[in-house]
Amino acid sequence: MSEINPLVQRELRSRMRGPRAYVVITGFLAVISLVVLLLYVATIGVSGSEANAGPEIGKLLFLVITSVALVLVALITPVFTAGSIVGERERQTLDLLITSLLGSGQIVLGKLVAALAFIAVLILSIAPIISVSFMFGGVTPADIVVAFGCLTATGLFYAAIGLFWSSIARSSITATTLSLGTIVMLLLGVPFIGVIIGIVVTGRELPVWLGHPVAITVWAMLIDSHPFIALLLSLEHLANGGDLWLQPVTSGSPLALSEPIGAMTLPSPWLMNLLLSLGGTALLVRASARALRPTERRR
Amino acid sequence: MAIVATHELTQRFGTTTALDRLTLEIPAGAVYGFIGPNGAGKTTTMRILTTLLRPTAGEARVAGFEVTRDPAAVRAAVGFMPDTFGVYEGLRAWEYLDFFGRSFRVAAQRRTPLIDELLELVGLAHKREAPVMSLSRGMQQRLSLARAMIHDPQLLILDEPASGLDPRARIELRELLKELGAMGKTIMISSHILTELAEMCSHIAIIERGRLLADGPVERIMRSVQAHRTLDIRVMGDVAAAQAWLHAHPAIRAVEPAPDDGAGRGVLVVDFDGDDRAQVALVRAMIDGGLNVLSISETRNNLEEIFMRITEATP
Ligand SMILES: Nc1ncnc2c1ncn2[C@@H]1O[C@H](COP(=O)(O)OP(=O)(O)OP(=O)(O)O)[C@@H](O)[C@H]1O
Ligand SMILES: [Mg+2]
Numbered sequence: 156m157s158e159i160n161p162l163v164q165r166e167l168r169s170r171m172r173g174p175r176a177y178v179v180i181t182g183f184l185a186v187i188s189l190v191v192l193l194l195y196v197a198t199i200g201v202s203g204s205e206a207n208a209g210p211e212i213g214k215l216l217f218l219v220i221t222s223v224a225l226v227l228v229a230l231i232t233p234v235f236t237a238g239s240i241v242g243e244r245e246r247q248t249l250d251l252l253i254t255s256l257l258g259s260g261q262i263v264l265g266k267l268v269a270a271l272a273f274i275a276v277l278i279l280s281i282a283p284i285i286s287v288s289f290m291f292g293g294v295t296p297a298d299i300v301v302a303f304g305c306l307t308a309t310g311l312f313y314a315a316i317g318l319f320w321s322s323i324a325r326s327s328i329t330a331t332t333l334s335l336g337t338i339v340m341l342l343l344g345v346p347f348i349g350v351i352i353g354i355v356v357t358g359r360e361l362p363v364w365l366g367h368p369v370a371i372t373v374w375a376m377l378i379d380s381h382p383f384i385a386l387l388l389s390l391e392h393l394a395n396g397g398d399l400w401l402q403p404v405t406s407g408s409p410l411a412l413s414e415p416i417g418a419m420t421l422p423s424p425w426l427m428n429l430l431l432s433l434g435g436t437a438l439l440v441r442a443s444a445r446a447l448r449p450t451e452r453r454r
Numbered sequence: 455m456a457i458v459a460t461h462e463l464t465q466r467f468g469t470t471t472a473l474d475r476l477t478l479e480i481p482a483g484a485v486y487g488f489i490g491p492n493g494a495g496k497t498t499t500m501r502i503l504t505t506l507l508r509p510t511a512g513e514a515r516v517a518g519f520e521v522t523r524d525p526a527a528v529r530a531a532v533g534f535m536p537d538t539f540g541v542y543e544g545l546r547a548w549e550y551l552d553f554f555g556r557s558f559r560v561a562a563q564r565r566t567p568l569i570d571e572l573l574e575l576v577g578l579a580h581k582r583e584a585p586v587m588s589l590s591r592g593m594q595q596r597l598s599l600a601r602a603m604i605h606d607p608q609l610l611i612l613d614e615p616a617s618g619l620d621p622r623a624r625i626e627l628r629e630l631l632k633e634l635g636a637m638g639k640t641i642m643i644s645s646h647i648l649t650e651l652a653e654m655c656s657h658i659a660i661i662e663r664g665r666l667l668a669d670g671p672v673e674r675i676m677r678s679v680q681a682h683r684t685l686d687i688r689v690m691g692d693v694a695a696a697q698a699w700l701h702a703h704p705a706i707r708a709v710e711p712a713p714d715d716g717a718g719r720g721v722l723v724v725d726f727d728g729d730d731r732a733q734v735a736l737v738r739a740m741i742d743g744g745l746n747v748l749s750i751s752e753t754r755n756n757l758e759e760i761f762m763r764i765t766e767a768t769p
Contacts, residue, residue, distance in 0.1 A: 161553055161557050169543065248541075249540075253505075254504050256530060
């Protein structure tokens with residue numbers, strides 16, 4: 156057990172040999188740097204030399220860098236893992252892995268860890284860029300924790316989504332399409348449901364059960380499952396002097412369209428997001444491992 | 455002791471029955487030729503024995519372990535070479551073996567010498583540092599064989615290892631397999647190129663449409679079909695009269711001039727139904743009948759013919 160999972164070792168060995176890893180990291184940083192540069196030029200022109208310009212610019216830069224990084228991670232990650240298992244299938248090496256003494260769990264985890272190692276490099280590579288916004292002031296260490304928390308949660312969970320489709324699909328293209336489709340659905344679906352509920356609820360007397368802690372928790376989980384919403388809510392919560400770890404939640408409060416009918420304290424949105432991602436990842440990894448066991452009657 | 459034993463193994467894919475109550479045994483130390491035409495169920499059987507496929511019904515045991523109940527123990531006992539070679543880009547030959555060595559939990563200090571031994575055995579020592587992708591088909595095939603042996607399994611299951619190889623590579627592979635057989639490994643090898651298996655197998659099983667048509671030690675299979683034999687009879691003088699005489703003999707099914715007998719050497723190919731004793735009687739009758747017999751030779755039925763005959767006989 157002292158030896159590293161052989162899949163991780165092999166993936167890193169062959170991946171780092173090819174140019175793909177460097178191209179992706181370079182492209183990723185190039186996009187973020189370009190956005191920062193454009194934004195910097197634009198804000199310099201507008202705000203001139205006002206006294207409080209520094210912190211404002213810092214905050215804005217920070218928000219933009221984090222958001223762009225989040226978008227990129229959300230799109231790159233699943234593409235990276237979507238090819239992992241189905242790629243073995245296509246190269247006809249999956250049977251060799253299954254008939255080895257690696258269990259299906261080890262195969263899936265090996266693929267996930269190898270992808271995460273790369274995603275971690277990707278996420279950490281923005282640290283120098285974020286530190287630029289830090290220099291302007293206005294950005295606190297708590298903000299940084301929130302940003303990296305959301306990035307990590309997204310990288311992990313979306314990698315697991317790609318992995319899951321990869322274990323089921325019969326071709327890389329199908330797996331990639333399904334992964335990106337799932338992620339688009341998640342990113343658009345949550346705001347869509349929120350808006351629909353908001354419209355339905357507006358101006359009505361809310362039923363009492365919506366004030367029940369379970370209902371509030373479910374509502375918060377739905378809202379916080381969205382990485383961008385979780386990021387923005389957490390940063391806003393911090394800006395208003397709130398706690399890094401905990402948040403007060405009232406039913407319906409995220410949309411604030413009606414009178415709250417119940418309140419409770421829950422983990423902060425970014426932490427909720429991270430916990431949900433961990434849970435979702437665990438479920439998806441189990442499902443992927445199950446898909447590799449030869450109970451299936453198809454080839 | 456049987457290292458592989460299946461009982462009424464059945465595999466259905468939708469409405470197709472790929473395996474139909476297949477019961478077979480492979481004795482330890484055997485080189486077991488598994489022969490059948492396309493779609494006979496060879497690959498299906500092998501996939502069940504390597505825990506890749508769960509049978510619809512029936513049982514299969516490998517090294518004493520039931521394949522669906524104890525897959526890990528079965529995997530440790532079996533080295534599998536599928537009918538396709540999976541390539542990993544960016545890996546060298548030794549890294550490829552090293553990867554699978556790790557996957558089979560071969561200890562680190564054992565792995566390095568083992569990889570060199572295996573590369574030596576399959577004749578790829580000089581390709582140790584070569585990228586797997588750059589190897590020729592025959593070399594990849596041999597690397598794949600080395601991979602199947604990385605955990606020193608008791609049983610090797612090789613699915614058409616000779617397909618796609620040129621004649622020279624085939625001969626090399628055959629020599630290699632003979633060597634492995636001599637080392638005491640049990641080998642199950644599938645093919646539809648039967649003549650190749652004839653001389654290296656100790657046992658033969660013939661399968662068609664998911665059913666076992668015949669199995670057993672290679673000599674027994676040969677003998678059971680040998681009652682029917684082909685004779686080359688060379689006569690001097692009136693060949694046509696000899697042909698007519700032979701044609702009238704009750705134990706002779708067919709007589710034809712040898713296809714390559716353009717030179718008029720008087721060779722007749724005779725399809726004869728009978729054993730050694732009957733053959734002696736035939737020779738005496740020919741002499742008594744006044745035929746000028748120059749020579750009689752028995753063409754050994756090769757597996758290809760046996761196979762054609764057995765599979766023909768079942769509608
Ligand atoms: N995954 C599958 N789904 C549906 N049918 C299958 C599947 N695998 C095999 N079959 C069918 O099962 C039968 C046996 O196939 P199998 O691959 O075992 O034959 P084979 O003896 O290996 O043939 P070949 O010599 O062509 O390799 C065939 O009719 C095939 O179409
Ligand atoms: Mg086959």
